[in-house]
Amino acid sequence: MARGARILEGEHTAQEILRDVRQQVRDLDDEHRLTVTLAFVVVGDNPATLQLIANKKARAEDAGLRTELHTLPADTADGEVITVIDGLNHDPGVHGILIQHHMPRYRDARRLIEAVDPAKDVDGFHTANAGLLATDVPAFVPCDALAGVHLLKEHVDPRPVGWHAVVVGDTHRTGRPSARLLLGERCTVTIAHEDTRDLADICKQADILFAATNRAGMIRAHHVKPGAAVFDLGRSRITVNGELRIVGDVRFDEVREVAGWVTPVPGGLGPVAVAMLMRNVVTACRRQKRLDARGARHAG
Incomplete structure (x- = not known):
């Protein structure tokens, strides 16, 4: 492979997705008087988390979504946080719920994620949505995984059938859903992780390499097959x-x-994942109101 890979910047793709989201939001308002709404639940005041939420909130509002921000002190008991989540679950005007990822260290983040109604789990982290994905039933999928496969199909190959994909990282938020989506594209998929023996040799077999460990700089040049598509x-x-x-x-x-x-x-x-999140919120609204992609109501 000649020196110099093609750099897949995500902002242009993100804007294309967000244009479609804006149009869908306008259509839902014009045709059904629906205001698509995303609620954020933030526990604590971690600066990095607050900045991340602020960026997502700004993107959502730019796409025409209404947002709600529910902030709670770091020492709020889990039961009180779940009470807030439960109120949002039962609010028909809220279509998606996003729980901050970087919880205070002592908190049981999984318990809070499981408290979200799976129909409003636009992050795709609830075990119900993970189970549906594992059985090839349409569900909400973690947005980083969606973004990686979207960029693969848009810029590398729209039908990557038979390609060998190696996913390094086996978490439920990135690695496993990425592998599941790649299997759905009929790729041949290997899942590896930090403890995999001969990791570099396995990675170097990949036509498509997804790195999903959150270990800075773990994948180096000697892990990569010349000409491979690498998604970080x-x-x-x-x-x-x-x-x-x-x-x-x-x-x-x-x-x-x-x-x-x-x-x-x-x-x-990153930008594509945020755009996918907004698309998930619109999808959640349609499903909750029993509308198909064209706005017609489902029978029954």
Whole structure:
């Protein structure tokens, strides 16, 4: 492979998705007087989390969605947080619920995620949605996984049938849903992780490499098959010379010299994942109101 991979910046793709979301939001308002609404539940005041939520909130509002922000102190008991979530579950005017990911260390984040109505779980983290995905039933899918497969089909191959995909990382939020989606595209899929023996040799067999470990710079040039498509789903915060930086699992400057395609961090999958989240909210609204993609009501 010639030096210099194609860099898959995600912002243009994200804007295309958001244009479609805006149109769907307008149609739902014009035809059914529906205001598509996304609620954020934030526990604590972690600056990085607050910035992430602020960015998603701004994107949602730019796409025409109404947003609600429910902020609670870090020491709020789980039962009180669940009471807030339950109120949103039963509010017909709220169509999607997003729980912050970076919970205070002592908190049982899984308990809070499981408290969300699966029909409003637009992050796709509830076990009910994970189970549906595992059995090929339409469900809400974690947005990083959606973003990776969307960029693969848009920029590399719209039908990657038979390609060998290696997913490094086996979490329920990124690695496993990515593998499930790639299987749905009829790829041949290998799931690896940090403890996989001969990891570099396995990665180097991949036509498509998804890095999803959240271990900064774990994937280097010697892990990558020349010409492979490399998608970086990792995000880590590190300090370099006193400056806080967001980096991915992939040593970008090394891998770009070997790969055929590679996503940067930040700016690669991130914008597309946020756009996918907004699309999930619109889908949630349609399903809850029993509307198909054209706005007609379902029978029954």
